[in-house]
Amino acid sequence: MNIIELIATISAWIVIGWLTNFLYTKQEVRPTLWKVLLIIFIGFFTFSINWQMFNSYIKIPILPLGVWILYAVFKNKSKKWELYRPFAWLGFYANFIFLIALLLALPFNHFIYPESEFETYISNIENASVVNIHPSAKDSSLDKERLKKQTPFLSDELVQSHEWYLEMELNKHSKKVVERFPYQLIGFSTKWGSGLKTVVYLEKDGKGILISTKNKQLYFRSEHSLIKGGN
Structure with missing residues (x-):
């Protein structure tokens, strides 16, 4: 609520x-x-x-x-x-x-609290950081300044769940398993008063952000990588 x-x-x-x-x-x-x-x-x-x-x-x-x-x-x-x-x-x-x-x-x-705006789900990033949640992830850190600059330009795109699933199925027998979202964003807060509970994942290239809420998923794409050392 x-x-x-x-x-x-x-x-x-x-x-x-x-x-x-x-x-x-x-x-x-x-x-x-x-x-x-x-x-x-x-x-x-x-x-x-x-x-x-x-x-x-x-x-x-x-x-x-x-x-x-x-x-x-x-x-x-x-x-x-x-x-x-x-x-x-x-x-x-x-x-x-x-x-x-x-x-x-x-x-x-x-x-x-617009449902399609990035700032609704990720507002305060002063204490934010990224953690590796998959072995394919590289040691990296969150580029906070770039994220702040990119925030107005992040666009909400459709979650390509079907394509991502097919890609996972095709690569599941590969010796080198690559996770599409090997990073998780932690330490951030949603817009004040929104009451939202979100889980945020970062794509392996650092440009894609997948936001999971109780009711749906949103995918945002940045022009530049939002992580340092992960490329």
Whole structure:
């Protein structure tokens, strides 16, 4: 969860809290507060479908399972059901409050943390370095100054996974095994507040950068090698 999604979630909880207080103070006979919170929690359960938008999965509530469960519990206790029913439905509609908050946050999230920009995934490289993760790698170090200069010119290209796989298959019986990405970048940080968890690999020529996130992979290509001593 990044900072934008966190703000959206907190805002949704504030709205739910305000609605809970509004319904509670409106009741002529006020139920026990912890029971109200429990009813809202149970009402929150729904049958939902997942929908992908901007590489984020959002849940769209369809059936109020929690409300149905509570109705079954209180069907022979009409007075209690009348007392708790608004809070049960509040639990169900709370799903839509979170949904609306997330939908409002997505455009801001996409604008502040562009998914195709290198700086979103690798922002601070002051403590960055490269480590060898394959025997074919040579002793090398990260050229930080060149990386800083190249960053605005790095271009996002399609991950050639099929071609890379064929190349690996053709060379797997070779006595000299050469790994396409024998280096890993460590010690860097992503853009502040993005909440991204990334693993970054450098190509053997030092020009290609493969970024793996939870949802996808991105490949960036530099005009010049970003490592020293590795060519």
